[in-house]
Amino acid sequence: MMKKLRWTMEGQSFWDLDVSTPRTLDGSASPVPTDLQLLPLGLSRGVRLSRAKQIDFMQQFMAAPFVPSFTPSHGFSLQRVFSIPFSDSGSATLLGQFNVQKFVSSLKKSGFGEMGQSISSLLQGIGRHLRDRSLYAFGISSDILLTPDDALLISFDGYGDSDILRTKAVLHHKFLHHDLTMEALSPGLFVDKSGKYWDVPSSLVIDLGSADTDSGLSYHLSMHHNAGSPSQSGSEQTCMAPFCLLPGLSAKAAFALKKNLEIWRSNAKKLKRVQPYDIFLANPHVSLSGIIGAVATSYFGDISAGSAAEGSLQEFRGLYMQTSRIRSTVFADVFASISFSAQYGMFQRNFLDLTRFSGRFDFHSGSKFLSGAMLLIEDLSNSQHPRTESVKATLPNARFSFQQQIAGPVSFRADSGVAIDLSKAGWGSLQVEEPTFALEYALYALGSAKAIAWYSPKQREFMVELRFYEN
Numbered sequence: 001m002m003k004k005l006r007w008t009m010e011g012q013s014f015w016d017l018d019v020s021t022p023r024t025l026d027g028s029a030s031p032v033p034t035d036l037q038l039l040p041l042g043l044s045r046g047v048r049l050s051r052a053k054q055i056d057f058m059q060q061f062m063a064a065p066f067v068p069s070f071t072p073s074h075g076f077s078l079q080r081v082f083s084i085p086f087s088d089s090g091s092a093t094l095l096g097q098f099n100v101q102k103f104v105s106s107l108k109k110s111g112f113g114e115m116g117q118s119i120s121s122l123l124q125g126i127g128r129h130l131r132d133r134s135l136y137a138f139g140i141s142s143d144i145l146l147t148p149d150d151a152l153l154i155s156f157d158g159y160g161d162s163d164i165l166r167t168k169a170v171l172h173h174k175f176l177h178h179d180l181t182m183e184a185l186s187p188g189l190f191v192d193k194s195g196k197y198w199d200v201p202s203s204l205v206i207d208l209g210s211a212d213t214d215s216g217l218s219y220h221l222s223m224h225h226n227a228g229s230p231s232q233s234g235s236e237q238t239c240m241a242p243f244c245l246l247p248g249l250s251a252k253a254a255f256a257l258k259k260n261l262e263i264w265r266s267n268a269k270k271l272k273r274v275q276p277y278d279i280f281l282a283n284p285h286v287s288l289s290g291i292i293g294a295v296a297t298s299y300f301g302d303i304s305a306g307s308a309a310e311g312s313l314q315e316f317r318g319l320y321m322q323t324s325r326i327r328s329t330v331f332a333d334v335f336a337s338i339s340f341s342a343q344y345g346m347f348q349r350n351f352l353d354l355t356r357f358s359g360r361f362d363f364h365s366g367s368k369f370l371s372g373a374m375l376l377i378e379d380l381s382n383s384q385h386p387r388t389e390s391v392k393a394t395l396p397n398a399r400f401s402f403q404q405q406i407a408g409p410v411s412f413r414a415d416s417g418v419a420i421d422l423s424k425a426g427w428g429s430l431q432v433e434e435p436t437f438a439l440e441y442a443l444y445a446l447g448s449a450k451a452i453a454w455y456s457p458k459q460r461e462f463m464v465e466l467r468f469y470e471n
Contacts, residue, residue, distance in 0.1 A: 019191060020454075022069035022463045023234070025079075025095055025139035025157040026168060027051035029189045029197060030205075032242045050153055052093035052141050054466040055081040062451065070462035073234045074161075075101030077137075090144035095157075097137040103129060134161035149174040164199075181207045188226075189233060192242050195434075195459055200245050201228025215289075219255040249300045256293030256335075263287060271348045277409045277442035278450065280469070281347045281354060289339045296332035334366035338396075347405060347442075354405035361396040368393050388422045395420060409442035434458055 018028045028051070049057070058064040059081060066078040077099050085091040106129050129135075141155035150173050157166040166187065173180040188203030207222040230245040231237060244250065266284035276282035341358040363369050372393025379386045401415045417433035438454035446468070453464045 020463060020465060021189075021191070021197075021459075022071050022077075022461055023073070023197060024166060024189055025051065025097060025137055025159075026155060026166065027054075027463070027465065029191045030185075030203075032190050032192045032198070032244055049466060049468065050093075050141060050143060050155075051465075052081050052083075052095045052139065052155075053143065055079055055095065056083045056093060057466060058451065058464075067464050068462070069464070070460075072460045074099055075105075077101070089146075090142060092140065092142045095139040095141070097139075099135045099137075103132075103135050106132065132160075136160045177211050179209050179211060181205070181209075183207075187228075190230075190242075190245060196239070197233035198230045198241055198245055199233045200226050200230045202226070215258050215260045217255070217257050220252070222252045224250045224252070244299070250297055252295065252297045254293060254295040256291050258289060258291045261288045261290075266346075268346075270346055274348045275444055277347045277354075277444040278448050280448045281343070281356070284343050284345060286342045287340065291337040291339075292334070293336075294332070294334045296330065299329045299331075333368075336363045336366060337361065345405065350408050352405055354403065354411060356403040357401070359398065359400040361398050363396050392422055403440075409444055411440045411442070413438045413440055 018030050020027055021029045023029065055067050058067055066080050068076065068078055070076050077097050079095060079097045082094045082096075083091055084093070107125070110125060110129070137157070137159045139155060139157040141153065144152045144154075146152055150171070152172075153168070153170040155166075155168045157168075158164075164187065166189070167185070169184045171182045183203075183205045185200075185203045185205075187199040187201050190198045190200060190203075192198065204225045205222065206224075207220060209220040210218045226245055226247055228247065230241040232239075232241075262285065264286040268284070270276070270282065337360060339358070339360040341356070343354070343356040345353040345355055347354040372390045375390035376386050376394060379390065398418045399415065400418060401413065403411055403413045405411045414435065414437050416435035419431045419433050421429050421431050434456075435458070436454055436456050438452050441451045443449040443451065448470070449466065449468045450470075451464065451466055453462070455462045
């Protein structure tokens, strides 16, 4: 995946966290909740400011009357928000989207601007095209702070070129050491590991997670219920839907232990009376972190889900159980991750005062790694050429991120996965997977906030959004 909301060093990559996409007015999609091949959520996020609130902030404080976005299906669009506060603890927003690219294309097709047209006929032509409902999309949402620990978000999104009405309700509750999230979607938009989007008619998720800690034990417990047959979003269905999206109920438990190791941290003094552009990027360092954990998922529902699960066992080496009496399937496995981060500069000066490189190596299936390692040892001990499958099973999923300050609060960032193509002769060749490029503008008056404009070449998606307190 690309276009996610946090960068590579964050150790929450094994939870099912949403990803950013301009395909919906809400600006997000959920990953397919499978643990046969956990998504490389190197840029993933948890709770965030709603899309409407982000655009409202950019309009009020960043002199941005319109916020652009681009998708292959809709082209270049502009968004604007109208906010309606109705109490001290809540507000409603109306988000409107205008498809600029489709509007310009329709004008060209109608022969707009040809010689001999009068001003009145030109204006009439523009007005006629502006009445095309397929150019517009509208969303109504409401953020309500029920109590200091409870927040409710309700949204309705409609699209002029589609009959789909997307509805969403999210309730967040903060316990002392846990966070509870309940989310209902109709239809729910999901994205699989290959980047395909899927619509599920009805989806309900309940998630209880331990509060974020820099190190130590963390865990998530979740239940996910789907109703209705999934379909590929925005295009004709070209393959079977992931079995995790079929009607039924799933329950997941994931536990992880994280340990940080600081190799070096600069003791140089910061510039006096000069605030860093981002307080989280003000300390040069070299550090490592490691995560080890386990995940177990139970599926209950249609027998087709069990059949699809059996077909996936060729790639699965963990604990697997299936019972036909109650139509249930259980998967369990261990995982591990190793991350590193290196930074030079304090992000205080106007030029070249921040260079940051980080990476992460994920082993999504410990049992698959061990079985591949055993086969690899067997091949080497018998003086045989290692089998491609055994080598591939021992290789981690690798992602890297590079950030460089350009001038003042502006920096460039690139994030990409790297894989070895074992089909090539010898030891194969390196391949860049799912790169994302971004320009960041640090809002240093807020301590740690940034406006980010990112582009994904693979998905051909572009989006501008806000992020707070992320490093």
